[in-house]
Amino acid sequence: xTPQKIIIDTDPGQDDAAAIMLALASPEIDVLGVTxxxxxxxxxxxxxxxxxxxxxxxxxxxxxxxxxxxPLARKLVTAEHVHGKxxxxxxxxxxxxxxxxxxxxxxxxxxxxxxxxxxxxxLCLLGPLTNIAMVxxxxxxxxxxxxxxxxxxxxxxEGGNITPSAEFNIYVDPEAAKIVxxxxxxxxxxxxxxxxxxxxxxxxxxxxxxxGNRASVVMADMLEFFERFDExxxxxxxxxxxxxxxxxxxxxxxxxxxxxxNVEIETGSELSLGATVVDWWKVTGRPENAFVAxxxxxxxxxxxxxxxxxxL
Ligand code: RIB
Ligand code: CA
Numbered sequence: 001x002t003p004q005k006i007i008i009d010t011d012p013g014q015d016d017a018a019a020i021m022l023a024l025a026s027p028e029i030d031v032l033g034v035t036x037x038x039x040x041x042x043x044x045x046x047x048x049x050x051x052x053x054x055x056x057x058x059x060x061x062x063x064x065x066x067x068x069x070x071p072l073a074r075k076l077v078t079a080e081h082v083h084g085k086x087x088x089x090x091x092x093x094x095x096x097x098x099x100x101x102x103x104x105x106x107x108x109x110x111x112x113x114x115x116x117x118x119x120x121x122x123l124c125l126l127g128p129l130t131n132i133a134m135v136x137x138x139x140x141x142x143x144x145x146x147x148x149x150x151x152x153x154x155x156x157x158e159g160g161n162i163t164p165s166a167e168f169n170i171y172v173d174p175e176a177a178k179i180v181x182x183x184x185x186x187x188x189x190x191x192x193x194x195x196x197x198x199x200x201x202x203x204x205x206x207x208x209x210x211x212g213n214r215a216s217v218v219m220a221d222m223l224e225f226f227e228r229f230d231e232x233x234x235x236x237x238x239x240x241x242x243x244x245x246x247x248x249x250x251x252x253x254x255x256x257x258x259x260x261x262n263v264e265i266e267t268g269s270e271l272s273l274g275a276t277v278v279d280w281w282k283v284t285g286r287p288e289n290a291f292v293a294x295x296x297x298x299x300x301x302x303x304x305x306x307x308x309x310x311x312l
Contacts, residue, residue: 003030011039011127012049014226019243025308035105039127041087043069051096067105067131071173090225113142125151133176148186154276155192166274190245199238211310258293262286
């Protein structure tokens, strides 16, 4: 089967790192490039972290591009309280061997969409949507060439995480999210309603560590740092492992359940800024612009993640 061509747009972030590892460990996926965006930590760190993670996977061949260092129209909000100062706290980091690409991430995405056959490239979005909104605004001609967008972001019955009503990736750049959700590209949304069901329990982290290879041990160490904030907040064994759900959707969509809905983004209210208003019960009659996942088989998800990371 021809591997699925993807671009990963990311703000590593320990959970982003798990998603990048899952993609690079899977022969069904061809990662054309990784683009970094400011989010969990500033861009200078997210782009460096992306290069560190690809190197840990033995994939120094993967080009990493730096994109937006702040949202379209707002001050950057970061999440060091969750991810630590480096964005990848939990492990000793190193200076990556491969330099950052000179080309801007937005230019890389536009050029790739123009050069690859139309309808063959999937955009996997793991952070604030600033880069992709800039692609859509700067090059409307490429929008119809995007095969699909699969993103981690939003929440509805589960509410928010950075505010009571907003999830971080959407909250950081709600104007960008409005552009992306309104672009008419086939879109799959992995919200907190799903990611809060895939918890990095002690048993699962130890199963990952037992793989024994470098990537698995490093990821287990990262997760033990990353999960502490959410364990404290939610009182759970383990924390939500958000971003790898995007890659798992490409590899085994049958582990998820959801429905096509209308999703709109709140950009006006300071109280509920960045809320994803999901018309799950179809009361508005507004066009269904996203497939919204709501449930996931968590054991099937972790079996996939652990088995694949053991291959790196
Ligand atoms: O709200 C969770 C999302 O925000 C994840 O993508 C995490 O990495 C942060 O970017
Ligand atoms: Ca992320």
